[in-house]
Amino acid sequence: MTAAAANPLLMIFSRAPSSTLTRDILDASLAAAAFELPTTLLFIDDGVYSLLPDQQPSSQCAGTPLSDTLGALAIYGIDHVFVSQEALQKRGMTELNPCICAKIATREDITSLIHTHSRIITI
Amino acid sequence: MLLHILNKSPEHEAALSKCFHTLSKGDKILFIEDGVYCALTSAHTINAIAPDIDLFALEPDITARGLTPHLSPRIKVIDFDGFVMLTETCTTSVSWI
Numbered sequence: 474m475t476a477a478a479a480n481p482l483l484m485i486f487s488r489a490p491s492s493t494l495t496r497d498i499l500d501a502s503l504a505a506a507a508f509e510l511p512t513t514l515l516f517i518d519d520g521v522y523s524l525l526p527d528q529q530p531s532s533q534c535a536g537t538p539l540s541d542t543l544g545a546l547a548i549y550g551i552d553h554v555f556v557s558q559e560a561l562q563k564r565g566m567t568e569l570n571p572c573i574c575a576k577i578a579t580r581e582d583i584t585s586l587i588h589t590h591s592r593i594i595t596i
Numbered sequence: 597m598l599l600h601i602l603n604k605s606p607e608h609e610a611a612l613s614k615c616f617h618t619l620s621k622g623d624k625i626l627f628i629e630d631g632v633y634c635a636l637t638s639a640h641t642i643n644a645i646a647p648d649i650d651l652f653a654l655e656p657d658i659t660a661r662g663l664t665p666h667l668s669p670r671i672k673v674i675d676f677d678g679f680v681m682l683t684e685t686c687t688t689s690v691s692w693i
Contacts, residue, residue, distance in 0.1 A: 489605055489630045490661065519607050522633065522661065531660035540662070565638020565666070 481511040483590035486520030490539040494596040495523060499542060501594065506549040513553040514546070515578065515586055521560045526570040544572035557583060597622050599686035603629035603693070606641045615692040616641075619649055626682060627653040627671075632663060635671045642668055654679060 484502045488495050506512045516524060528538040546554060555578040556569070569575060578586065587593060600623060604611040612634070615625065625645070627635045634641050635653040642651060653671045658664055667673070674682065683689050 489633065491630055519605050519630075519633070522605075525662040527662040527664075529659045529662070531656055538660075563638075564633075565636065 480591045481513060481589070483513050483515060483586060483593045485593065485595040486514065486516045486523060487518040488596055489519040490523040490528065492596070495520070495539060498594060498596045499539065502551065503542075503545075503549050506546075506551050509550070511553075512551050513555070513586065513590060514551060515555045515557070515583065516575065517557040517560050517583070519560075521556055521564060521566060524556060524569045524573055524575060525566070526568065540570050540572070543570065546573065555582065555586060597624070597686050599623070599682055599689035600625045601689055601691040602627050602631040602634060603691070605630040605633040606639050611692045612641055616645065618690075619645070621646070621648050624650040624652060624682065624686060626674075626679065627651070628657055628679075629654075632657045632661060635668055636663060636666045637668045638666070639668070642670065652678070652682065 482505050484498050486495060486498060502512050502514060523539050523543065526540065528540045530538055554573060554575045556575040558577045558579050561577070598620070600615050600619065602611065602615050602625060606612060632653045633639065635651065645651065651671050652674050653667065655673050655675050658667065658673065
């Protein structure tokens with residue numbers, strides 16, 4: 474096992490897509506994956522709003538909508554994307570962006586994710 | 597008649613409770629920026645607001661977040677011109693942060 478594989482990275486998205494920090498952690502995730510660091514994304518709290526389809530560009534949320542960039546995750550080799558079941562239920566979200574293959578994570582799954590990753594970055 | 601402007605999602609309970617605790621009859625609430633997440637059918641926050649309070653949400657912020665299909669029927673959607681008109685019809689406006 475290489476050093477990188479032994480140190481998987483967990484990126485926790487807990488803010489709404491309009492936050493510049495959300496864009497920053499996504500960029501960091503893509504950069505890490507480009508250097509072949511095993512990278513897992515986890516969407517909790519308001520972070521789950523990033524997974525809604527049909528987000529449009531706007532003057533306030535500059536650049537391409539986050540949902541478009543998220544569609545490119547697989548190209549960067551990011552296959553492990555999890556979304557909090559609790560956060561989705563709380564927000565009544567049933568429909569996710571079909572470009573993103575996010576797995577539903579229970580509270581136990583999230584606990585397990587946090588314990589199986591040696592580096593965790595949260596925004 | 598006061599216009600309350602809210603730009604935080606329901607996750608930010610402090611801003612919401614400051615707004616909700618100061619509402620009085622005839623006031624209006626406008627949801628902008630991440631505040632539009634309060635305007636969703638699933639957001640329990642607005643169910644607690646008295647029916648004599650008019651609720652508005654800003655259209656560009658709704659479409660930017662892909663929320664159009666999820667809005668509560670109680671919400672009146674307005675554009676920037678509507679925003680200006682609201683501030684004109686209300687005696688004061690207050691932004692809760």
